[in-house]
Amino acid sequence: MDGDMTYKLIALDVDGTLLNDEHEISEQTLKTIKEVSSQGAEIVLCTGRGPQNSIPFMEQMGLSGYVISHNGAVTVKTDTREVVHQFALDVKAIAPYLNYFREIKVHFDVNTAFNMYVDSVDGLAVEVRSMYENFLMLPSVLPSMDEFSEPIVKVTLFDYAEKLDEIYQELSKWTPEFNILRSGEYFVDLMNPEASKGHALENLAKSKGIRQEEVLALGNYYNDITMLTYAGKGIAMDNSPLDVKAAADEVTASNNEDGVHAALLKYCLS
Structure with missing residues (x-):
């Protein structure tokens, strides 16, 4: 030993x-x-x-x-x-990020401790749906931010590695207010800096x-x-x-x- x-x-x-x-x-x-x-x-x-x-x-x-x-x-x-x-996220600070992700059409989900939300459940692309099935998860539809009663702890992006590399580079130029992390080849996470x-x-x-x-x-x-x-x-x-x-x-x-x-x-x- x-x-x-x-x-x-x-x-x-x-x-x-x-x-x-x-x-x-x-x-x-x-x-x-x-x-x-x-x-x-x-x-x-x-x-x-x-x-x-x-x-x-x-x-x-x-x-x-x-x-x-x-x-x-x-x-x-x-x-x-x-x-x-x-470690909760500052909900107001998330908004511009989510708008940016919608603009560039990258898939994201918003997570509380036990639940996961996406903009649209019906419109999920095939590869997105199979990723959730692999991870044994079924997301719900994202309510408006003021309807969340429990803390949001993580926002996760899902896309091809090359696209995420570009997004990660872009986000690193923004004011550093989140811990932004490559958490897998096809994932980037936004979390509380702590x-x-x-x-x-x-x-x-x-x-x-x-x-x-x-x-x-x-x-x-x-x-x-x-x-x-x-x-x-x-x-x-x-x-x-x-x-x-x-x-x-x-x-x-x-x-x-x-x-x-x-x-x-x-x-x-x-």
Whole structure:
């Protein structure tokens, strides 16, 4: 084992990390996670997904505890669905962004902790609809902003990578009032500037009296960098972009080769 370090909190990204490209947890990885959990380490999922399509994976693994969802904007208790922490967006500040997204015809959704809204449900393009089906989500129609009774935590853009690269460049010239993040090849997220996986993970660890060096994190994309650098040990998947690998302490196998299993075996079970 890594000196005598015992990892007490293990943060796992979901897509591209815990799940293989078929959106499944392999039998091998499942078995290893259950074993690590039975030895007392707490597993927390840290994902760009909302709680409603990440909590089922906790249930599949037989775990209670927490999911850090919407890339750190919302932390939810798995069994009670209670929101223990959220970073809300300034609704007035969002308006010009949404108008711009409509002008340039990029698809976006607006998220509260548990719900997702789009301008039109009927008019969804085929690839947009299949993306939501893949993520087990069905959005509702976006009401006017003054009708929201709960905080908005994230706005997500969905389009081809090249188009998102251009939009990301353009938005980086605007007054920096949001955390704007490439959260996947086909996604860009707008969040509260305080919201990140690393920040949410740090808050959770502190609330449990767990020291930074007792935290292990695994991820594969740019939105995982904050948690990989916060954790005492940050491990990137082999399918990560180079910048993500550079931010990590080491690299494990890919998400299609049971990389999570390999890392947990090395640091938590050996």
